[in-house]
Amino acid sequence: MKRLTEALGVLLEWPARRWAVTVGAAIAFAFTIAIPTALIPNPIFGRKIPPTWWSWPALIVSSVLGGLLVATYVRDPANDDDVANRRKGTAGGLLTFFAVGCPVCNKVVLIVLGSAGALTWFEPIQPVLQAVAIALLAWAVIARLEGERFCPLPSRVDSGNPWPDAR
Structure with a gap:
């Protein structure tokens, strides 16, 4: 709980630019998932099975977490080397795509399991995939925010030396 409280404290200090990136x-995250999974009806993609009741709430939570995660990278790219949290965020987004998608419309699932297997094996685990996706995204966001709180970047006011205390 302390980690979450500290992470929320960092969010309160964010400038408007970061909040704009978050939104x-x-x-973008929501549309990137909702269009190909046909949560938003469109002429290119379709669904054979209607979305579950939890698809939209899950997509909204994942989208907010994805937006927060992207906004944590708004800073000097030279000081940004957090590959592990990037991987958690990518995995969370990918799992969201599989979790909210139509089980028999997913070509990979159909190739591996067939249509009967998609409905028998894949559809029941979709809520678990979404829970794991949200957990990974939340973990990545909290880890990135903790890094901002406990390892703040030095000020770049002194353009001659970005690390004025280094000897």
Whole structure:
């Protein structure tokens, strides 16, 4: 609980630019998942099975977490080397795609399990995939926010030396 409280404290200190990136990235995340999974009806992609009741709430939570995660990377790219948390965020987004998608519309699932297997084996684990996706995204966001709180970047006011205390 302490980790979450500290992470929320960091969020309160964010400038408007980061919040704008959060909103934009969350919207992009939502459309990137909702269009190919046909949560948003469109002429290119279709669904054979209607979405579950939890698809939209799960997509919204994942999109908000994805937007927050993207916004944590808004800073000097030279000081950004957090591959492990990037992988957790990518895995969370990918799992969200599989979790909210139509089980018999997913070509990979159909090739591996067939249509009967997709309905028998894959559809029942979709809520578990979504829970894991949300956990990975939340873990990555909290880890990135903790890094901001406990390892703040030095100020770049002194353009001559970015590490003025280094000897």
